[in-house]
Structure formats: C-alpha cells, structure tokens
Amino acid sequence: MAKVHNWQIGREMDYPYEGRRPEKQFAMIFDTNKCIACQTCTVACKTTWTTGRGQEYMYWNNVETKPYGYYPLGWDVTILDKLGVQEMDGPVYRGKTLFDAAPTGEILLGYLPEDIDYAHPNIGEDDSTGLMPQGAHLTLPHLQWMFYLPRICNHCTYPACLSACPRQSIYKRPEDGIVLLDQSRCRGYRECVRGCPYKKVYFNAQTRVSEKCIGCYPAVEGGRQTQCTITCIGKIRIQGFLNAPDKVDEDNPLDYLVHVKKIARPLYPQFGLEPNTYYIPPIHVPAAYLRQMFGWGVEQATDMYRQVAMDRKLLGALTLFGATPEIAQHFRVDGDSVVGYDAKQSEIARVPLKEPVVIREVYDPKHRAFRTNIT
Amino acid sequence: MRARLSAAVLSALVLWGGGAEAQAPLTAVRVPGAGPITDLAAPAWKQARPVKVAMLPQTVTSPQKPDSAIKELSVRAAHNGGWIAFLIEWRDPTLSNRIVLDNFGDQVAVQLPLDPRGAVPSPMMGNAGGRVNIMQWRAAFQRDLDVGPPTVQDLYPNAWADFYPDEVLGAADARPYTGALGLENPISRGVATPVLDQMAEGWGSMTVKPDQHALGRGVWREGVWRVVITRPMVSDDVNAPRLVPGDRTVAGFAVWEGGNREVGSRKAWAPWLPLAIAR
Numbered sequence: 310m311a312k313v314h315n316w317q318i319g320r321e322m323d324y325p326y327e328g329r330r331p332e333k334q335f336a337m338i339f340d341t342n343k344c345i346a347c348q349t350c351t352v353a354c355k356t357t358w359t360t361g362r363g364q365e366y367m368y369w370n371n372v373e374t375k376p377y378g379y380y381p382l383g384w385d386v387t388i389l390d391k392l393g394v395q396e397m398d399g400p401v402y403r404g405k406t407l408f409d410a411a412p413t414g415e416i417l418l419g420y421l422p423e424d425i426d427y428a429h430p431n432i433g434e435d436d437s438t439g440l441m442p443q444g445a446h447l448t449l450p451h452l453q454w455m456f457y458l459p460r461i462c463n464h465c466t467y468p469a470c471l472s473a474c475p476r477q478s479i480y481k482r483p484e485d486g487i488v489l490l491d492q493s494r495c496r497g498y499r500e501c502v503r504g505c506p507y508k509k510v511y512f513n514a515q516t517r518v519s520e521k522c523i524g525c526y527p528a529v530e531g532g533r534q535t536q537c538t539i540t541c542i543g544k545i546r547i548q549g550f551l552n553a554p555d556k557v558d559e560d561n562p563l564d565y566l567v568h569v570k571k572i573a574r575p576l577y578p579q580f581g582l583e584p585n586t587y588y589i590p591p592i593h594v595p596a597a598y599l600r601q602m603f604g605w606g607v608e609q610a611t612d613m614y615r616q617v618a619m620d621r622k623l624l625g626a627l628t629l630f631g632a633t634p635e636i637a638q639h640f641r642v643d644g645d646s647v648v649g650y651d652a653k654q655s656e657i658a659r660v661p662l663k664e665p666v667v668i669r670e671v672y673d674p675k676h677r678a679f680r681t682n683i684t
Numbered sequence: 685m686r687a688r689l690s691a692a693v694l695s696a697l698v699l700w701g702g703g704a705e706a707q708a709p710l711t712a713v714r715v716p717g718a719g720p721i722t723d724l725a726a727p728a729w730k731q732a733r734p735v736k737v738a739m740l741p742q743t744v745t746s747p748q749k750p751d752s753a754i755k756e757l758s759v760r761a762a763h764n765g766g767w768i769a770f771l772i773e774w775r776d777p778t779l780s781n782r783i784v785l786d787n788f789g790d791q792v793a794v795q796l797p798l799d800p801r802g803a804v805p806s807p808m809m810g811n812a813g814g815r816v817n818i819m820q821w822r823a824a825f826q827r828d829l830d831v832g833p834p835t836v837q838d839l840y841p842n843a844w845a846d847f848y849p850d851e852v853l854g855a856a857d858a859r860p861y862t863g864a865l866g867l868e869n870p871i872s873r874g875v876a877t878p879v880l881d882q883m884a885e886g887w888g889s890m891t892v893k894p895d896q897h898a899l900g901r902g903v904w905r906e907g908v909w910r911v912v913i914t915r916p917m918v919s920d921d922v923n924a925p926r927l928v929p930g931d932r933t934v935a936g937f938a939v940w941e942g943g944n945r946e947v948g949s950r951k952a953w954a955p956w957l958p959l960a961i962a963r
Contacts, residue, residue, distance in 0.1 A: 360861055361849060361861035361863060362848055362850075363836065414743060414748030421785070421786060423785075427785070475745075475747070475887065475948055477888060492864040492869060496948065497783070497871055498948035499947065500747060512784070513864070514785065515863075516869065517783050517871055517872050517873075518863070518869060520863055
C-alpha cells in the first residue's frame with residue numbers, strides 16, 4: 310500500500326496506488342436544505358443514460374430520504390456497521406478507513422448487496438424519525454426530522470471501485486478526475502460493486518459487466534454541467550471543478566464553498582475515499598447524525614448557513630446554483646448581483662442576490678382583470 | 685504494491701514446486717479421428733487415464749477465496765494429432781448458469797504455457813515475459829448456446845418496461861444504450877463457443893484473444909459437471925502453444941463454484957502438473 314494524503318480526514322492513509330491528483334477535479338455541491346426529492350434529476354439521468362436492457366433498476370443518480378431511505382437497501386448503515394464504532398473527535402480522523410479495516414485477503418472492507426436490495430429505489434420515502442403524537446405542533450428543534458439526500462458517483466480522489474478491480478478496468482481521468490469503467494475491459498467480477506461503500510457501481514445482468522455514472526463527461530468536456538444539475542428545478546446543485554486544498558482559488562465557487570467557507574461537506578469522509586460530491590448539511594437535523602454523515606465541523610456549516618444573508622460573497626456563491634447550464638469556473642459579486650464566468654473569464658451568468666419584488670395592482674383596468682400576486 | 689506482488693509471486697512459485705512433485709502426470713493419449721474433440725461421450729475418453737487434480741483455495745493475491753468449494757478435479761486428456769482436448773469432471777451440487785448481481789456462474793479453465801519447450805511461467809496466470817494460454821469454459825455461455833441468451837424476463841420474470849431504445853431507434857442510434865454488448869465485450873455472451881480463448885502474463889492481464897480457436901461443451905447432471913475443452917495443437921495464432929506428439933509440457937487448472945460466489949481471483953487453482961502428449 311502507498312501512503313496518500315486525504316485532506317478530508319486530515320491525515321495520510323494507505324491506498325493501493327500512489328496518490329496522483331488530476332489536473333482539475335470534477336465536483337458537485339448539493340444544498341440539502343433546498344432539495345424536495347422531486348426526482349427530476351433522477352429522471353434526467355435515467356432518460357439520458359440508463360434506458361437500455363438490464364438497466365431497469367440502475368439509477369446513477371438517486372434521491373433518498375434520510376434517515377430511513379436507501380438505494381440500494383441499507384447501503385450506508387450496512388458498511389457503517391461493518392466498519393464499527395470509530396473515533397471522530399477532531400479535524401484529524403483517528404479511526405479506521407475502509408482500507409485500514411480490510412480483512413485478510415481483501416483490498417478493502419466492503420460487501421456485495423443482494424439483488425433484491427435494488428428492488429425498491431425509493432423505499433423509506435418521506436419517512437421521518439418517528440410518529441407525530443396527537444396535538445403535536447411546530448417546535449424548534451423539530452419533534453421529528455427527515456431530509457433528502459441526492460446522490461451520484463462521488464468520483465472519489467481515492468476510489469474504492471478502482472482499487473478493488475483486479476484488472477484495472479476502472480480509471481480516473483487525469484484531465485478532470487472523472488472515474489470511468491471501461492465497458493470493453495470489465496469482466497463482471499463485481500469487485501467494484503462490493504468495494505464501493507456508496508454502492509454507486511451497478512451490475513448489468515444483460516451485459517454481465519458493471520456500469521457507473523460517467524459524470525456526463527461529454528457535456529463536461531464541452532463546458533456544460535451534468536444533466537442532473539441543469540435539470541434541477543430547486544436549483545440545489547452546482548457542478549464544476551475543485552482544486553486541492555493547497556491550490557485554492559477563492560474565486561472558484563466550489564473552492565470557495567468547500568475549502569474557504571467549509572460550508573459544503575463530504576459524504577462519509579471516514580471511509581477514506583475523499584469523495585468529490587459535497588453537501589451543505591440540513592440545518593434542522595441533530596448534529597450527531599450529521600457528524601456521522603458529513604464529518605467533523607458540520608455544526609459550523611449549519612451555523613454559517615443560518616447566517617448566509619449576512620455574507621454577500623457566500624450568498625453570491627449559493628445564488629449561482631442553477632443559474633446557468635454552463636460550468637462556472639470563477640465568480641464575483643458585482644454590486645447587487647453575482648456574476649459567473651467560464652474558464653476564459655467570459656460572463657455566463659448574472660443573477661441578483663436579492664430577487665426583485667414586483668407588486669402588481671389587484672385590478673388591471675386595461676384588461677379588466679383581477680390578478681393575484683405571486684412570488 | 686510492487687512489494688506485495690513480489691511476495692505473492694514467490695509464494696506461488698513455492699506452492700508450484702511443492703505441488704508439481706505430488707501431482708500425478710497427465711498424459712494426452714492418441715485417439716483416432718480428426719477435428720475438434722467435443723463429444724463428452726466419445727469412446728476415446730475410455731482410453732485416457734483420469735488424473736485427480738487437487739484444487740487449492742486462491743490465497744496468494746487479493747481478493748482471495750480461502751473457502752473455495754471445489755477440492756478436486758478429475759482430468760483426462762486426449763489428442764488426435766490435430767486437436768488436443770481435456771475432459772474435466774467435478775462434483776458440484778448447484779447448477780449456476782444464471783448471472784445476476786448476486787449469482788455467479790460455474791467455470792473451469794485449462795492453462796498451457798505458450799512455449800511448451802521453454803522456461804515454465806508462473807502457474808498463476810503466467811508472468812511478464814512468460815505468457816500463458818488460458819481456455820475458460822463458462823456455464824452461462826453454455827446456457828446461451830443451448831437455450832439462447834437470457835432476456836430480461838428470463839432473469840426477472842416480473843420485469844416490465846415501457847419500451848427500450850432498440851424498439852424505437854435504428855440499430856446505430858440504439859447501440860449506445862447497449863453498453864458492453866454494443867462493444868462486443870466477449871464476456872457478455874457465449875457467441876460461437878462456451879470457451880474463451882485467452883492469454884495472460886500475470887494477474888490482471890487476462891485478455892481474450894482476437895483469434896478464437898478453443899471449443900468445448902459442458903453438461904451438468906446429478907450434481908456433476910462434465911466439461912470438455914479442446915483446441916488445435918498447431919494454428920497460425922502466435923498467442924497459442926504449438927503442441928506436437930511427444931512434447932512434454934505442463935498444464936494448470938482453475939475452477940469456480942458459482943454457488944459459492946466464486947469469480948475472478950476468488951477461485952480454486954492447481955499448480956502446474958506435467959503433461960505428456962503421446963506419440
């Protein structure tokens with residue numbers, strides 16, 4: 310095993326291959342506070358990429374309700390249970406990663422789900438943590454809670470799927486860090502399905518090989534964000550490129566949110582894969598649960614989110630979500646607007662930080678019509 | 685990584701040395717006839733003495749299978765001057781030829797060094813510069829050929845979809861939705877033979893050859909697999925051994941019990957055993 314640096318857990322760790330970061334890293338940020346689980350992203354991905362035979366229950370993008378929704382069934386609680394209780398008491402994670410916890414004869418700790426675990430993609434939808442008793446009313450914190458967790462492949466810096474494949478059928482592109490599975494080279498061993506703790510590699514029983522999210526690379530190569538991002542009606546996502554923490558560009562919206570403000574957190578960083586999808590955690594969920602899911606420092610992220618109206622640059626970065634189908638590589642706040650720029654510094658989006666309020670007269674004499682104001 | 689591989693290769697060679705001494709030699713008897721030997725019931729097999737091949741759990745490279753299910757193969761070999769064949773039999777109470785996520789297929793493979801008269805390569809799929817020819821029979825391919833490739837409904841009887849791209853698009857436009865099948869990945873289907881003719885130079889290097897010469901047939905009955913794998917003794921394939929009567933070389937074997945979730949390196953294997961090709 311080589312020693313690699315994983316900034317998300319603040320330490321070096323073992324990985325089967327030497328660490329070599331791509332020129333730039335495909336990354337995505339989700340604002341979980343805005344997701345309504347409408348599944349438009351899921352449908353956009355499905356209709357674009359996985360409508361073939363053998364892909365019926367294959368969702369490269371899915372949205373599940375937490376804490377009781379899973380796709381496939383129990384994916385996170387199963388691997389958390391296998392990993393066991395670990396120490397997480399500071400920015401440096403002292404517990405075991407999945408590579409540290411590899412059983413004898415295995416490359417990492419993993420498990421192969423049952424086929425039936427994929428049979429109910431939206432199981433647990435809208436289930437909250439408990440029943441609302443008679444007479445319950447809104448309190449803070451909420452009596453019960455749930456939230457929606459949209460997921461794609463994390464295009465990890467240290468992918469478990471890649472490390473688990475005995476024949477190097479999975480590779481990470483040096484130009485953008487997208488992790489791809491070679492459909493010509495794969496022999497269907499399913500070691501990647503077993504190894505990926507996020508269960509974002511799927512087995513196609515018709516082709517007898519595995520498949521996974523391709524990060525919409527044809528779009529990304531052309532400077533456009535992924536299908537799941539540009540179709541999101543809640544504007545909860547932004548997709549772009551993330552720099553390593555020693556090369557932070559404050560004007561890159563992803564660098565700003567992940568590295569500078571630290572408001573967007575990785576999913577289960579303790580697994581040790583340095584996943585590259587990041588979540589602005591839900592502000593109404595107990596900190597202990599969030600800490601397990603998004604790592605150390607999550608309380609600062611939720612505190613910051615509550616104060617976002619006071620921070621114009623932060624508000625600007627968040628306002629870029631869903632503002633353009635193109636990839637914003639730079640941004641700046643210009644007066645009362647935030648402006649997004651592509652790689653050549655050409656303006657691709659300009660959005661007001663505060664949505665203008667227009668109040669129409671109730672009665673329109675020209676058309677002799679009564680109108681209701683909407684926002 | 686390199687240190688791990690070196691230690692593993694060393695272990696493999698140690699195992700190989702010990703195993704070769706203990707293993708009875710295999711003789712490919714000369715039988716009459718010409719052409720591929722794929723008949724499981726051919727009288728020729730009565731002339732060939734079966735050799736019991738002890739199968740070891742693969743515990744040299746990760747991922748491993750310390751609890752592999754098949755402990756022994758019975759192997760016979762024969763040739764007719766043009767084709768050499770191996771009849772491999774083993775007990776397997778579960779027929780595994782339906783491939784879904786958590787179902788794996790029964791398989792068996794014969795391995796021959798590319799150069800029968802040169803230095804013997806590593807028994808574990810060869811080594812850099814020590815290329816081997818691996819002929820792998822697959823139960824799922826046998827089923828593809830016997831009853832046709834499985835449809836979605838064969839695998840999942842209650843499956844239903846509005847429509848598939850190949851029902852509304854032309855073949856060229858629908859191809860991107862067919863994944864590995866559209867790329868003609870040889871693992872996806874048994875097309876003309878249930879045996880994959882492959883070459884390797886060590887772990888992770890298994891490559892299906894562009895020229896497919898190996899043939900075979902397998903039948904599972906009453907908890908026993910009987911599989912024959914045959915190939916031309918001489919061909920124009922530079923990645924195949926040239927075998928002539930009188931040669932003394934080695935052969936290796938591997939077997940996968942699909943019902944025990946054996947796949948890839950999670951298998952049982954046997955070190956080289958001496959192979960004599962009768963004059």
